[in-house]
Amino acid sequence: MTEREYNDCVKLFADNVYRFILKNLRHEEDARDVVQSAFEKLWRNRQEVEGDRMKSYLFTIAYNQMIDHIRKNKRVSLKDEFRDTDRGVQTQQPMARRVLDEALAQLNETQRSLVMLKDYEGYSYVEIGQITGLNESQVKVYLHRARLQLREYIVKMENVL
Amino acid sequence: MNINRHNYESYLLLYVDNELSAAEKSAVDVFLADNPDLAIELELLAQTKLSPEITSHGNLSALLKEEPIQPAMLDQMMLKLDGELPASEASRVLSEIQTNPTAKKEWEILQKTKLDPAETIRFPYTEGLYRHSGSRVVAMRFFRYAAAAAILGFGLFTGYRALYPANNAHETEIAAGTNGKAKTKIPGNGNTADAPQTPTEATENLASVPEQATGPEKAGQPAIAGPVPDKEQTFAASNNITEKPTRSITQPSVNNQPEKENRRDIVSENINKLPRNISAPESVELEKRALNEKKEAMLIANNNKEVPQKEIKPLTALDTDIMQPLPVAGARTASISNEPPGTEENDVLFLDDEQVKKSKLNGLIRKIKRNVERRTNIKTGNGIKIAGFEIAAR
Numbered sequence: 001m002t003e004r005e006y007n008d009c010v011k012l013f014a015d016n017v018y019r020f021i022l023k024n025l026r027h028e029e030d031a032r033d034v035v036q037s038a039f040e041k042l043w044r045n046r047q048e049v050e051g052d053r054m055k056s057y058l059f060t061i062a063y064n065q066m067i068d069h070i071r072k073n074k075r076v077s078l079k080d081e082f083r084d085t086d087r088g089v090q091t092q093q094p095m096a097r098r099v100l101d102e103a104l105a106q107l108n109e110t111q112r113s114l115v116m117l118k119d120y121e122g123y124s125y126v127e128i129g130q131i132t133g134l135n136e137s138q139v140k141v142y143l144h145r146a147r148l149q150l151r152e153y154i155v156k157m158e159n160v161l
Numbered sequence: 162m163n164i165n166r167h168n169y170e171s172y173l174l175l176y177v178d179n180e181l182s183a184a185e186k187s188a189v190d191v192f193l194a195d196n197p198d199l200a201i202e203l204e205l206l207a208q209t210k211l212s213p214e215i216t217s218h219g220n221l222s223a224l225l226k227e228e229p230i231q232p233a234m235l236d237q238m239m240l241k242l243d244g245e246l247p248a249s250e251a252s253r254v255l256s257e258i259q260t261n262p263t264a265k266k267e268w269e270i271l272q273k274t275k276l277d278p279a280e281t282i283r284f285p286y287t288e289g290l291y292r293h294s295g296s297r298v299v300a301m302r303f304f305r306y307a308a309a310a311a312i313l314g315f316g317l318f319t320g321y322r323a324l325y326p327a328n329n330a331h332e333t334e335i336a337a338g339t340n341g342k343a344k345t346k347i348p349g350n351g352n353t354a355d356a357p358q359t360p361t362e363a364t365e366n367l368a369s370v371p372e373q374a375t376g377p378e379k380a381g382q383p384a385i386a387g388p389v390p391d392k393e394q395t396f397a398a399s400n401n402i403t404e405k406p407t408r409s410i411t412q413p414s415v416n417n418q419p420e421k422e423n424r425r426d427i428v429s430e431n432i433n434k435l436p437r438n439i440s441a442p443e444s445v446e447l448e449k450r451a452l453n454e455k456k457e458a459m460l461i462a463n464n465n466k467e468v469p470q471k472e473i474k475p476l477t478a479l480d481t482d483i484m485q486p487l488p489v490a491g492a493r494t495a496s497i498s499n500e501p502p503g504t505e506e507n508d509v510l511f512l513d514d515e516q517v518k519k520s521k522l523n524g525l526i527r528k529i530k531r532n533v534e535r536r537t538n539i540k541t542g543n544g545i546k547i548a549g550f551e552i553a554a555r
Contacts, residue, residue, distance in 0.1 A: 003292055010290045018284035032286060039290045096273065103274070118243055119276035125245060144239045150274035
């Protein structure tokens, strides 16, 4: 990957990676740090990355760094903090999206990542497996469970409302 | 069965609830016929009885249990939602969904679980992620070089003026004063230096002095009659003339440190002791002479520092004989200034330099200089000074 390709990668995918990490961590500062370190690592390893694989490579780095970050901060109770950020980020969102985001927050980080990689980035099961280190069957099963869990939450909320 | 007016109520309630047998019912009817006032009470009790009503639910389908969707169909729907089905399979699943109301409803709910890829969140620090390996080169034109040189020169000049303000003024004064004194006549030698003498020339003149000065001393004459060979010798002469008559300038005591340090005291003591050893007319002359010598000593120690003209004037008006040694002292001033810097440097710092250069900054610099000299054994004063910086000359 050349310097120009790297800069193009920044231009094209910085927002996507940031959205992916921010939606997972629900903490802006941490998401920013993870994104910056992911791009830093991409720059360091640019000689090993081919131009057409830079997006998946970038998401792989970001995903791994996010998992490391989550494990590192596991002892800290982030749930309340997430909720505060959640309110701040989504005050102007429509009801359906807000409910969906709340449902997304109920998933574990793996399921959440799978859903976002599928829906936001449009990756196939195989690509998602390469990014997350799972095989295709695992991706399929985890993703279907995540969908059903989201469905349950949405139905419950609709009944309440 | 005995029905009377005391127990008829229970029979009436049982009658209304249809709990009496036919015989009991006929017995109640006979009793009510005999007591028509109680028949009204039976009618009231009968009105409290609810009549059976026929009602319909209306929406029984809502109560029916929905037939659960088949797991295989749900999987197909999930795959269709994720876009993982081939086109032909996808169209088949879609048609099934349209025909099956349960599947259709499920499909609508599942579609709500899909995230919207159009949702964007901007990364606010994208600019910091870009990389530019090539550094920018700014061309320097001539006027930029000139401006930089001008600023540098001004800075050096200002710094030098700030660091050595007294030194510059002092050097200017000394330059003027030395030129004036070099024109005086050296006694005994007979040479008159019309042109300003350089320190080398003055040293040569001084070198010839001891030979002439030793003559009168050997003859037992007081040293004041002839040229003064040395400032220490002058002090000795004013104190006790006969004590060291044979002392010559070739044995200077400049390097004798205690003697240098006590120079001021010696001058004052010599002045006080004058009347005891010398007669009255001579003592007046010697006193003036001692004063002159004191000023000259300060002048020497001050490294060619000019003595104010008004302090010398009274002496020139008194006696021309007294004035004769002064040029010698002037010449000696030049020669002493050419002495090795290591020996004369302490004198410079000891006497009047402190008055001239007394400032906090100079004091600090002097301390640092002494400290560096002490630690590194570097002797300053041998090198070439350029803009306040000294370059060692080897």
